[in-house]
Amino acid sequence: MRNDRSAVRIAKFKQREQDEFVPSLNLYQKAFRRICRDRPTLLAMAVLAVFVLLAVCAPFLSETVFQVDQVTQSVRNKYLPLFSQGHVLGTDELGRDHLSRLLYGGRISLGIGVAAAVLSLGIGIVVGVFAGFYGGLADDLINWFMLTLNNIPGLFLLILITEMLSPNPLTLVLIFGVLGWTGTTRLVRAETYSIKEREYIIAARAMGASNWRIMFSHIVPNIFSLLIITLSQAIGGLILAESALSFLGFGVQPPTPTWGNMLSGGLEYARKAPHLVYVPGLLITTTVFCLYLIGDGLRDAFDPKIAD
Amino acid sequence: MQRYIIRRLLQAIPTFFGITIIVYFIMLLAPGDPVALMTFDPSIRQDEREVLAIKLGVNDPFHIQYLRWLIGDDWMMVDSNADGEVDSWGDNYGILRGDFGSSFKFRGSNPLKLISERLGATIELNIAVVLIGVIGGLLIGVVAAVQRGRAFDKSSRIFAVLGDSVPAFWFALLAIMLMGLVLPRALEPYGIGDGSPFLPMGGRCPPVRGGCPPIYARLQYMILPVLVSSLGPIAGWSRFMRASMLETINSDYIRTAQAKGLTSRGVWIRHGLRNAIIPLMVFLGPLIFGLIGGSVIIERIFSWPGIGLLLFDSVVSRDYPVVMTSVVIGSVLAILGYIAADILYALSDPRVRFQGL
Numbered sequence: 117m118r119n120d121r122s123a124v125r126i127a128k129f130k131q132r133e134q135d136e137f138v139p140s141l142n143l144y145q146k147a148f149r150r151i152c153r154d155r156p157t158l159l160a161m162a163v164l165a166v167f168v169l170l171a172v173c174a175p176f177l178s179e180t181v182f183q184v185d186q187v188t189q190s191v192r193n194k195y196l197p198l199f200s201q202g203h204v205l206g207t208d209e210l211g212r213d214h215l216s217r218l219l220y221g222g223r224i225s226l227g228i229g230v231a232a233a234v235l236s237l238g239i240g241i242v243v244g245v246f247a248g249f250y251g252g253l254a255d256d257l258i259n260w261f262m263l264t265l266n267n268i269p270g271l272f273l274l275i276l277i278t279e280m281l282s283p284n285p286l287t288l289v290l291i292f293g294v295l296g297w298t299g300t301t302r303l304v305r306a307e308t309y310s311i312k313e314r315e316y317i318i319a320a321r322a323m324g325a326s327n328w329r330i331m332f333s334h335i336v337p338n339i340f341s342l343l344i345i346t347l348s349q350a351i352g353g354l355i356l357a358e359s360a361l362s363f364l365g366f367g368v369q370p371p372t373p374t375w376g377n378m379l380s381g382g383l384e385y386a387r388k389a390p391h392l393v394y395v396p397g398l399l400i401t402t403t404v405f406c407l408y409l410i411g412d413g414l415r416d417a418f419d420p421k422i423a424d
Numbered sequence: 425m426q427r428y429i430i431r432r433l434l435q436a437i438p439t440f441f442g443i444t445i446i447v448y449f450i451m452l453l454a455p456g457d458p459v460a461l462m463t464f465d466p467s468i469r470q471d472e473r474e475v476l477a478i479k480l481g482v483n484d485p486f487h488i489q490y491l492r493w494l495i496g497d498d499w500m501m502v503d504s505n506a507d508g509e510v511d512s513w514g515d516n517y518g519i520l521r522g523d524f525g526s527s528f529k530f531r532g533s534n535p536l537k538l539i540s541e542r543l544g545a546t547i548e549l550n551i552a553v554v555l556i557g558v559i560g561g562l563l564i565g566v567v568a569a570v571q572r573g574r575a576f577d578k579s580s581r582i583f584a585v586l587g588d589s590v591p592a593f594w595f596a597l598l599a600i601m602l603m604g605l606v607l608p609r610a611l612e613p614y615g616i617g618d619g620s621p622f623l624p625m626g627g628r629c630p631p632v633r634g635g636c637p638p639i640y641a642r643l644q645y646m647i648l649p650v651l652v653s654s655l656g657p658i659a660g661w662s663r664f665m666r667a668s669m670l671e672t673i674n675s676d677y678i679r680t681a682q683a684k685g686l687t688s689r690g691v692w693i694r695h696g697l698r699n700a701i702i703p704l705m706v707f708l709g710p711l712i713f714g715l716i717g718g719s720v721i722i723e724r725i726f727s728w729p730g731i732g733l734l735l736f737d738s739v740v741s742r743d744y745p746v747v748m749t750s751v752v753i754g755s756v757l758a759i760l761g762y763i764a765a766d767i768l769y770a771l772s773d774p775r776v777r778f779q780g781l
Contacts, residue, residue, distance in 0.1 A: 264438075
């Protein structure tokens with residue numbers, strides 16, 4: 117009996133040893149293994165995957181499966197509650213189908229979040245690598261510019277700029293992208309600063325690699341894991357920012373649905389049709405919650421030392 | 425110490441100028457021509473408009489316009505009657521000397537005065553939020569660290585992530601609906617309340633003449649806005665505090681304290697907590713800063729008459745002098761907030777040496 121137990125223990129230990137110390141596994145394979153054991157993160161990924169799938173299939177789902185569309189208005193069917201005949205999630209103040217609008221809105225909200233996060237990350241990587249790699253005057257100037265941009269309250273700046281450009285999904289992506297890169301830049305700059313003195317960079321230089329090659333095929337791949345974490349958190353933050361702008365009336369203008377402007381539009385009718393407030397709010401919260409959880413999970417997976 | 429403060433203030437100067445350039449540039453590109461806004465009256469003739477345009481200098485190159493806005497034009501000759509020749513001194517002192525122009529909407533009133541009337545409300549709200557957020561966050565963080573790995577710790581992590589992912593205005597609306605509609609109706613049959621809202625749904629004080637009463641007489645107006653906007657800070661600080669506490673508790677002097685036979689409460693609170701708080705001072709600056717920006721939303725949903733609401737109203741009515749003034753003042757407050765937090769950090773930790781910073 118006792119032998120059995122210790123045999124089990126040894127087997128477990130060997131298992132762990134295999135997971136953690138097999139030299140042929142690279143950083144990503146190890147991280148993948150750790151993620152596979154992290155149930156909250158897996159759950160968050162599954163929920164998010166469902167949302168993305170729903171958003172991608174929005175036209176098919178709403179027109180073919182539920183046989184509703186997002187534009188048809190109806191005076192008779194205003195403010196229908198949840199689970200009504202023909203309108204699973206009810207209707208809004210103009211009698212439009214809520215479910216269909218949520219599906220199409222999710223497309224735009226998620227799309228804005230992903231596109232703007234990718235854009236700002238791209239700008240952030242390039243600027244950060246340049247600043248960290250070259251240092252000197254360029255670094256000082258970039259630092260000064262970032263400090264300046266960071267000291268204007270973000271929402272103030274967003275309001276000013278969206279008031280200037282008429283907000284549609286494309287301009288919002290550009291605005292978020294152009295304003296949101298400083299966080300990534302600071303991160304990338306610091307990492308570049310420490311990486312550029314390592315041996316493998318010196319080795320690459322000795323073999324005659326150009327600055328360009330060192331920056332983008334030696335430094336950037338080495339901070340890629342950090343960037344994935346930043347990306348998932350940036351998308352979440354941007355979805356929240358979009359909804360905040362919509363609430364103030366500076367977001368994507370109706371009738372184009374986004375979760376943000378559906379939620380802020382629903383606030384007016386909260387008494388008559390509370391589902392117009394609950395459902396989009398719940399969707400935004402769930403999506404952002406999943407994205408943040410995934411960010412946390414990825415951080416733990418890539419760097420178990422700082423994990424709790 | 426003095427040298428450190430002076431250096432931080434000097435470093436803030438280029439930042440300040442950068443902010444004014446960015447803000448001025450954005451406003452120049454903004455739709456709506458200031459001349460058209462100021463001469464909305466149809467009885468004003470076209471040539472009078474042109475005179476005004478030249479007087480305001482709207483056709484000058486960017487750097488001239490910016491300098492006239494920044495340092496004024498009373499030191500230079502301007503063309504006051506639009507005859508193509510400069511003939512008199514300007515009458516504008518520039519924002520550096522406190523002349524922010526005059527509001528379009530509130531005929532001729534000084535934007536600085538409009539803002540200083542509203543500043544108290546914003547500061548009052550933000551101080552309360554910082555206090556509640558920091559204290560609440562510290563408490564949750566310490567308990568989570570002590571109970572590491574147990575149910576409270578795990579649920580506090582979920583709570584922290586959730587607190588960051590809720591849209592502030594949605595949470596505010598849910599709180600308003602709960603306190604104003606759902607709870608009063610549900611509790612009325614049991615003789616609690618009379619079905620009217622438990623808490624005021626918005627505003628800073630009852631609508632009375634002669635301003636608001638002192639703060640202790642209108643605390644009920646602060647409860648909802650403060651609770652709603654401290655959700656984020658509580659969530660963030662509980663995580664920082666937990667991490668800092670765990671790091672501290674693994675250090676050698678804690679082991680020494682345990683070896684001496686101190687009670688675990690003595691170790692955690694007297695030796696752990698006090699040292700764990702120090703690194704958190706770094707996050708105070710971003711917290712204050714975030715609140716100034718985020719107050720637009722909270723002030724709008726609770727009709728709290730602060731500078732966030734003023735900014736919002738003036739953007740909607742295109743009252744550009746007030747918009748620019750509130751952005752500049754908001755940014756200056758942010759810069760000062762960061763500096764104050766850094767100084768607090770340096771003061772609270774004698775190991776920080778000022779020469780090195």
